Amino acid sequence: MEKRKTDTRRDRKRSGGIDGMIERLRQSPIAYNVVSIVLILVAITAACSLLMMIITRHGTHRTVPDFTGITLTDAERLAHDKGLKIVINDSLYVPTYDGGIVLDQLPVEGVEVKAGRKVYVTINSFRQKSVKVPYVAGRSLRQAKNMLEVAGLEIEKLVYVEDMATNYVLAEFVGNEEVSRTSSLEIEMGSGVTLRVGMEPDKGTTIVPKAIGQSLQSAKSRLWEEGLNVGKVTFDEGIDLLNEKDARVYRQSVPHNASASLGAAVDLWLTLDEETVEKNSAASDKVARELSEQRLLEEQERQDSLEQAERDDVVRALRESGALHESVTETDEDEFF
Numbered sequence: 001m002e003k004r005k006t007d008t009r010r011d012r013k014r015s016g017g018i019d020g021m022i023e024r025l026r027q028s029p030i031a032y033n034v035v036s037i038v039l040i041l042v043a044i045t046a047a048c049s050l051l052m053m054i055i056t057r058h059g060t061h062r063t064v065p066d067f068t069g070i071t072l073t074d075a076e077r078l079a080h081d082k083g084l085k086i087v088i089n090d091s092l093y094v095p096t097y098d099g100g101i102v103l104d105q106l107p108v109e110g111v112e113v114k115a116g117r118k119v120y121v122t123i124n125s126f127r128q129k130s131v132k133v134p135y136v137a138g139r140s141l142r143q144a145k146n147m148l149e150v151a152g153l154e155i156e157k158l159v160y161v162e163d164m165a166t167n168y169v170l171a172e173f174v175g176n177e178e179v180s181r182t183s184s185l186e187i188e189m190g191s192g193v194t195l196r197v198g199m200e201p202d203k204g205t206t207i208v209p210k211a212i213g214q215s216l217q218s219a220k221s222r223l224w225e226e227g228l229n230v231g232k233v234t235f236d237e238g239i240d241l242l243n244e245k246d247a248r249v250y251r252q253s254v255p256h257n258a259s260a261s262l263g264a265a266v267d268l269w270l271t272l273d274e275e276t277v278e279k280n281s282a283a284s285d286k287v288a289r290e291l292s293e294q295r296l297l298e299e300q301e302r303q304d305s306l307e308q309a310e311r312d313d314v315v316r317a318l319r320e321s322g323a324l325h326e327s328v329t330e331t332d333e334d335e336f337f
Contacts, residue, residue, distance in 0.1 A: 066109035089120035099126030156192025163198025171196040210256035231265035257288035
């Protein structure tokens with residue numbers, strides 16, 4: 001009984017203390033307003049934190065599953081079960097896979113993400129897109145190359161024939177069929193056409209560009225611009241259609257800055273190893289400088305030889321005309337010129 005009375009008195013005292021505190025705060029408007037503002041700010045902060053946790057799904061993480069190798073429908077179903085969303089980011093055409101198969105994904109398998117995260121996938125097209133073949137005959141090789149690349153096509157082979165103008169496209173072929181101005185041929189995107197190109201008899205050589213460090217498409221484009229064909233292309237292990245765009249040329253069969261016949265083929269080797277590319281690129285630049293110096297020396301020797309031949313012709317003509325006596329020595333000839 002005594003204990004119950006004691007608890008009752010304690011509760012009254014505590015209640016009285018809180019009521020008294022509130023009453024004292026009310027008697028001081030400034031203190032009352034400050035405390036009210038602080039309480040309101042605390043309530044707002046707590047509400048915002050709770051709202052952010054709900055919006056960001058704090059604590060609701062998901063492990064991204066492997067979507068590659070399954071159909072898009074199955075991938076979407078699996079993503080829904082995991083609380084994720086599938087978004088098609090790109091498509092490729094890989095003949096070895098069925099259409100609609102997921103080829104690649106980002107984020108990759110095993111990554112921890114929040115619920116509702118979008119997973120971007122690349123799927124396999126059901127067939128390769130067909131594009132119209134542009135008519136490029138009558139244009140320069142560079143213009144023809146650019147037109148084909150814009151259309152999504154490339155050069156399969158350059159065939160040089162003697163003509164009055166070098167690197168002027170004379171005819172264009174898809175297989176054995178010649179493309180005319182009125183043709184409406186369509187072929188698969190990425191396919192190549194054959195170009196018959198003119199070449200002046202005394203202008204049958206070109207300088208090989210640097211392919212090392214370039215992507216396959218960029219290396220091809222550079223070779224075509226200089227009137228060269230792309231020979232055998234060799235990929236290192238681990239390179240496939242999905243990561244081929246990241247591979248770089250680390251070796252070419254004909255050195256950069258070397259002279260080559262128009263229409264010659266240059267073989268290419270590609271890798272994903274950046275260190276190998278950088279090492280070979282530096283070595284290629286060194287060889288290119290040596291070839292350039294050698295070419296300058298040969299050009300100077302050729303020029304000297306031509307000048308000497310011209311002098312010999314003049315001396316011979318003078319001797320034949322009697323203007324130069326037979327007893328005149330080479331030293332005298334030098335002084336004469």
